[in-house]
Amino acid sequence: MTQTKAKQFAHAAELLLDSKAILAEGPHWNARQNRLYWVDIQGLSFGHLDTATGSNEQFNMGKTVGAVVCDAEDDEVVYLATRDGFERFDCRTSTLTAIVDPESDKPGNRFNDGKCDSAGRYWAGTMQDVEANVTGALYVLDNDLSCRKAYDGVGVSNGIAWNEDETTMYYIDSMKGTVRAFDYDAAAGDIANPRVIIDFREEEGAPDGMTIDAEGMLWIAHWGGWQVSRWNPATGKKLEAVYVPAAKATSCVFGGEDLGTLYITTASIGISPAELQEQPHAGGIFMYRPGVGGTPTHAFRSGKSLN
Template sequence: MSADHVKLVLDAKAILGEGPSWHAAQRKLYWVDIVGKTFHQFDPVTGHNEQFPVGEYVGAVVSAGANKVMLATQSGFQAYDLESRELTPLVDPESHQPGNRFNDGKCDSRGRFWAGTMEIAETEATGALYVLDNESSCRKVVDNVGVSNGIAWSLDETEMYYIDSLKKLVYAFAFDAVNGEISNARVLIDFQTEQGFPDGMTSDAEGMLWIAHWDGWQVSRWDPKTAQKLASIPVPVAKVSSCVFGGEELDTLYITTASKGIQPGQMAEQPHAGGIFAVKPGVKGTKTYGFGDN
């Protein structure tokens, strides 16, 4: 596998860029600036980036049909109309935990929205992983989560992979695609010896996992069958937050980054922190699903 060098495609200067998802029909990349309290729609062809203010922390955005997206925010799952810019609250499973917020999230092939929470202070494991089955049905599937992050599935959909960044662990679960249930959790990858923390994650067409390294200056490729690191692509920003495959052929890996916590004296070393980067890693990716897909 060969890879081009990473290229800056949007100098977004996001505080905490995260949660990228590719909309194949629109040929656009959706992503969030969690701390900036916005989500975005980026056209890689024209370079145009449209910003949608949410007014609160927003951890993930997924498509939900024509002109509509689903968000995982500080106050739970919400629907957003791209034309009217109207935000509609759906369900808040942690209304009793105002110190928490939603972080990363992703839809499975049946259109369920998986998204997890974390403590804003990032000290205790008070978060959880939830599944939004439809606009009114939400269930908790994992408890005692530190920083809920990347989610991916095996190509045959018999396994789900899930990252808790605070614990520096990548888990594997047995996955029931029909019922949207997980079981038999086990540690797949321990990041203690890796540079940085495991953050966002995606999978490629060969079934390998791509993991963003927060404070690690890279994205890395892993074999989930052997738990071996296969490759690493350097990124010119320390806080690499997530990645997703996009483009006409799903052969471009889009990478989000953050400027959060970077001191003014460090900006000269990474002037494009908070930008969106892209690379063709020599392998194609897997489809991004939307809410309600089946």
């Protein structure tokens, strides 16, 4: 798809931050701070953007950062899913503290995307750096900082979302081009009964990051598809799509005071100089008001101190 095909879309996202990231991903909305947190996986960093002022602060970690979530109590603390597992970062002191690395025996793997459920458990999955083999898995960092494997046989672990009452969890494996649904036990934080509900094989691009709106519809970023699309998980049908002026849309999250703004991350990795002429803001963060409200972003709740 080229930018000339933008006319096929009824709506288009607007540029919010020309971040020129290599691989922006994992947007996380902090309602208390009115900030959008996000990672640049290959830029080895995460940032937080004040959406009112446009001020963005970036923190370099010196390693790939696949996901960032905020601490439920401390505004200066975040939890990262990095190449070295789950880690805690204090923005005041720039102190990075290791928690657990469930794949220390797989140096070719890294964490890629993650999100918290309403209980504050941190779900994040892994993938092989070279994306050649199915070597990843989906993990849970529980509130007591213990870690467990929830699902195996993952190619490229990506978007996660829950329905309103958290009886269902949705999950994307980009390598397999599918969105799966699991029965979700919110009390225990367990998943069961995986089934494919959306098949992306006929779509432009691959399914990447994902969020869910207040009506229970899924919003999925198309890696290589110039769009974010809305889907009904009950029927597996595509409902609409918004044009993104960058081919590699990576993820999205609802934010803003009314949770009515869809923030969209994109990537510039692998784009040639000629292609960059057509998409000069690739790697930027975009925004779109779809006319439907979103769902809250949850922070990590730790019941155990690392000190």
